[in-house]
Amino acid sequence: MISNIFRLNKIDFSKNNLNSVPEIPGIYIFWKENSALYIGKAINLKKRIASYFSLNLYEKTKRLIREVNYFSFIKVNSNLESLLLEAYLIKKIKPKYNVSLKDDKNYLYIKITNEKYPRVLTARKKDEDIKDILFIGPFPSANNVKIFLKSIRKIFPYSDHNLQKNKCLYSQIGLCDPCPSEIEIINNLDEKYLKIKEYKKNISLLKNLLKRRVKSIRKYLFREMKYYSRLQKFEKALDLKTKIENLDYITQATIPVKYYIENPNLYEDIRKKELNELKKMINQFYNLKYEIFKNKVNYLKKLNRIECYDISHFSGNFTSASMVTFINGVPEKNLYRYFRIKQKLGGSDTDSLKEVALRRLKYLHIWGSPDLVIVDGGKAQVSAFTKIFKEYNIPVVGLVKGKKESLVININLNNRKNNDNFSVIKIPYGNALNLVQRIRNEAHRFAQKYHHHLFNKSLIPER
CATH class of the missing domain: 3.40.1440.10 (GIY-YIG endonuclease)
Structure with missing residues (x-):
């Protein structure tokens, strides 16, 4: 391999x-x-x-x-x-220069001890003589390891200290929760047992994450969230939902390392599968509509260039919009654009998208034409873009959050005055969902970046 x-x-x-x-x-x-x-x-x-x-x-x-x-x-x-x-x-x-640098202070292992309350630590060297201790690594960048551990500690809190008389500082901000030092002073045996069980479950999930068993972790957290929802323990269910969202963010459809070794071109193959699955899903939908209405509709002949638009603002202030462009499923940052919305305070996201669509139209031939446009939103947002892009035969879909992500499609039939004919497609878990979520998240990030820039700029008084 x-x-x-x-x-x-x-x-x-x-x-x-x-x-x-x-x-x-x-x-x-x-x-x-x-x-x-x-x-x-x-x-x-x-x-x-x-x-x-x-x-x-x-x-x-x-x-x-x-x-x-x-x-x-x-x-x-x-x-x-x-x-x-x-x-x-x-x-x-064991490359020559990696091996020669192993004694360098930057190299780290992640170490999980085998104790009553396992601790998560970092180590410069792997001690082969100590049994039953899990070592992950080595990692060349100590800084990357520390950032990674800081991210996962928010999802699965753990201890990195010996037992002490009082609970630690990290327990007060939820990063060592439950704290072993706090558990040890609990007198009620049933409560103590539950706290120990909770702590060890966190460690078990963290180990599985380090072993790249992301799908099994997600399934477990999702089952737990549903369980507490049925019990109407909504605070606990919300906490689990947040864990799932944070897990999704830091893993981003993590693929086992062995698959990259078996196929070094796996990244390109995944992008092709994502595009083909999305194209097939949208085309099947359009073809179905064609059979029902016996009318020619837009459909995707190719799907090389996708543009996604998002709006960011703070109570109508400092409104900005983003346009991110993906070529063959890969972000092309040279083609990213942001827009400072010119309309007056109080305009809706839909009005902002109309303005963006009109401004984008002016540069259609200079910047290039997309094969598909995705907007972050539902019927109103899709309609705003479709009415402006309609004559250019560019399909527009919206991405809506819910229990399942959904695509909202506006079918323009018979050129009627009231030609908003919407249908909703639930996107199943898989390649197409990974693609549209990744594109939407990038548009959201880029819009927020410019919004924050505008906000920070307003704090500096003009001379």
Whole structure:
């Protein structure tokens, strides 16, 4: 399986070849002929590899670069996947410069002790003599490990301290909950038993997350949420719902590392499956409408370019809109645009989208034409965009949250004055859902980024 890594496409290590590197998460490998010299991870592959062409490099990095002939990369879905894949490949391949740096202070293991109240710690070295202790790693970046542990501690609180007389500071902000020190002073045996059980369950779920068993964790949390909802313990159910949302955010459809090893082109294959599934789902819907109404309707002949729009504001103030563009399922940040909404205070999201659609229309030929437009919203938002884009035969769909994400489609039939004919498609879990959620989340992030910029700018008095 590891032999597939050595068959990766090797690109000449030259600044001129940076254009072939995408701006997405992944791992990169530096080669000297067919020997792996160094394996690293990146949130943005292009920027990370470009940094090695800087003149201000540390001496040990300069020694590495002098030996590099080629580089390769593997694209992944999320930062978590790149972190775990990097650690796995370093452990299996043992590249020259990764191994030589193992004594460097940056290398860390995640360590889970085997005690009455297991603690989650970090360690510089893996002690092979100590039994029944789980070590995950090594991870080259101590900072990445600490950020990762900080993220998952909000979902599965854990202890990193010895037992003490009073509960710890972290227990007061929900990061060590229940705190072992607090459990130990409980006199009621039934209550104490339940608290111990809760703590150990957190540790068990955390171990499963580190072993990349994300689907089983999500199913468990979802079952628990439904259980507490039936008991009308809504506060507990809401807490579990928040855990699920946070888990989804940090994992982002995490795929087991072994699949990337078996197929280094897995990222591209997943993107193709996502696009094909979404295209098929929308086309099946349009074809059904065609049979019912015997009328020609828009449908997707190709799905290479998708644009998504979102609105962000604070009580109608500092309203901004985003346009994010995905080419073949991958974000193309050079084609991102943001809009400062010009309408007066009090305009609705629908009015803002109408303004954005009209402004987008002016640049249709300059910026390029999308094959599909997604708006964050329902019937009103879809209708706002469709009425402006209708004559250009560009399909527009809305994405609505609920128990299940749904696509809202406006079918324009017979060119009637009142031509809003909406249908709703529930999107099943799978490739199409992963794609539209990823696009919508990126549009939301980009809109909020510009909204915050406008807000912060307003705090600085003009001279």
